[in-house]
Structure formats: C-alpha cells, structure tokens
Amino acid sequence: MWGSLAVLFLTILMGFSAVEATSFKETTSLRVGASPTPHTEILEYIKPQLAKEGITLEIVKFDDYILPNKSLAEKDIDANYFQHEPFYNLAVSENDYQFANQGPIHIELMGLYSKRIKTISELEMGATVMVSNSESDWGRVITILETAGLVKVAKGVELATATFDDIVENPLKLKFIHTVNPELLTQAYQNDEADLVAINANFASTIQLSPTVDSVLVEKEKSPYANILVSRKDNRHDEAIKVLVKALHSKKTQSWIKKEWGGKIQPVNGMIK
Incomplete structure (x- = not known):
C-alpha cells in the first residue's frame, strides 16, 4: 500500500x-x-x-x-x-x-568600391577616399590600405584603433572624407562622390555589390x-x-x-x- x-x-x-x-x-x-x-x-x-x-x-x-x-x-x-x-x-x-x-x-567584409577605376594601380595623386563617420571603422579602412601598400601608420600604433592622423606615409597623398553616415555610403558610391568608397557588406548588398567580386580592395576574411x-x-x-x-x-x-x-x-x- x-x-x-x-x-x-x-x-x-x-x-x-x-x-x-x-x-x-x-x-x-x-x-x-x-x-x-x-x-x-x-x-x-x-x-x-x-x-x-x-x-x-x-x-x-x-x-x-x-x-x-x-x-x-x-x-x-x-x-x-x-x-x-x-x-x-x-x-x-x-x-x-x-x-x-x-x-x-x-x-x-569591408570593400573599397569605385566607379572611376578598376584596379588600385589606376589611383592618381590626391585621390579621395570616402569612409564612414564612425571612428571605429577608420582603422579598418587604414588596415586595408596599408595591406595594399598605399599608406603606413606610425610605429607602435595598433591598426585596429588607428586614425587618419596616425598615417605617416601616404605616397599618393590620398585625401580622406569621413563625414558621411555608414548607411549613406552606397548613395555616395552611386553618385560617384569619391575615387574610393569604403562600404560594409551589409550595405553593399542592398545595391547588389559583392566585396569579393566588385570591390577594388577588400579586407581579409580573418578580420577582427x-x-x-x-x-x-x-x-x-x-x-x-x-x-x-x-x-x-x-x-x-x-x-x-x-x-x-x-x-x-x-x-x-x-x-x-
């Protein structure tokens, strides 16, 4: 029981x-x-x-x-x-x-896109590079450019946190425009407002751009x-x-x-x- x-x-x-x-x-x-x-x-x-x-x-x-x-x-x-x-x-x-x-x-993946050039060797002296106004993206773009041999930052500066003031070598005297909101960079690209426009893949995909196919330069997949x-x-x-x-x-x-x-x-x- x-x-x-x-x-x-x-x-x-x-x-x-x-x-x-x-x-x-x-x-x-x-x-x-x-x-x-x-x-x-x-x-x-x-x-x-x-x-x-x-x-x-x-x-x-x-x-x-x-x-x-x-x-x-x-x-x-x-x-x-x-x-x-x-x-x-x-x-x-x-x-x-x-x-x-x-x-x-x-x-x-971040890519640098252009309506003016097809390869980086076509960049001319004083070319313009448009990036977002988010400072956390600047080191990302600088890393892409340094990897391509276009710029070099001061010794001891971490690329991830680098700003444009940290660039000590800039042979082509690239001019940086960083006043645009990230979501407006696709429009800037379509309006051909700079020689290179840095666009994140989520925004690039909205205008059918692929960083691995359409960009002039693209960051490595092992990006931080x-x-x-x-x-x-x-x-x-x-x-x-x-x-x-x-x-x-x-x-x-x-x-x-x-x-x-x-x-x-x-x-x-x-x-x-």
Missing part, C-alpha cells in the same frame, strides 16, 4: 514539474535589438529554433548605431546584435556600459571586425541568452547565412566570452 502511495505521489509531483516547466517555456520571451540587414534576417531565421526551446524571440529594429546600446543599458531590450567588436569596445569605454560580449556571429551578440553583465548567464547564442552558431544557421548572401557575409563560429 505504501509503495502504491509513493508511486502515486511521485507521479503527481512529476506532473506538477512538467506543467511548471512547460509554463515557464511558454512565457519566456527575449527582446533583441538589431540592424535591418543582415541581423534582423538572421534573427528571423532562428525564430523557429528558439520557439522549439520555448523562447519567443521579439526583434526590435534600429536604424542607427547609438540607440541599440542605449536601449540595452536601459533594459528596454535583453541583447543587441548590430555592432562589430572595435565599435563595441569604443562604446563601452566611452559610456561605461556594463555589457558582456557573447561572442562573434558573422562578419560583413566580426559582428557580435551583446548582453548586459546582469543577464549574461541567462538560459535564454545561451539558447540564442547556440542557435546563431548552429551549423544549420551558418549554412543558411553562407547560402543566403553568397559569401558576402560569412558566419563566425566563435567562442562565448
């Missing part, structure tokens, strides 16, 4: 646990801020994967590079997915954000400018965040990214920090 009661009690207890677990999963939601392309598309793709884990993913779209971090700090969202690591490091340093880098997800997922320190170990990262790094998602953008955007299966 006591054995039967024990079995009955255990069955009831297990039933309550199952209900509680299901209820928890059904009510778990995750708000993630993201740029439209490709971040939002990637998050939309993994929505079903998260749903199977009991997580409702809500994507909050941002068209600028300031509000996603501000919203995360103010706890309006749980994580964001829009920025590369140098931009993140600068933002954290300047604003004392209590954030956690959850690791790299993908990289959008991978786009990362960011949470706050206070929720960095939340189970929902872990599930999100796992879905983004899954082989299924990686294969889809490669296929969807034809190699213009590359997945990065990085380790969680």
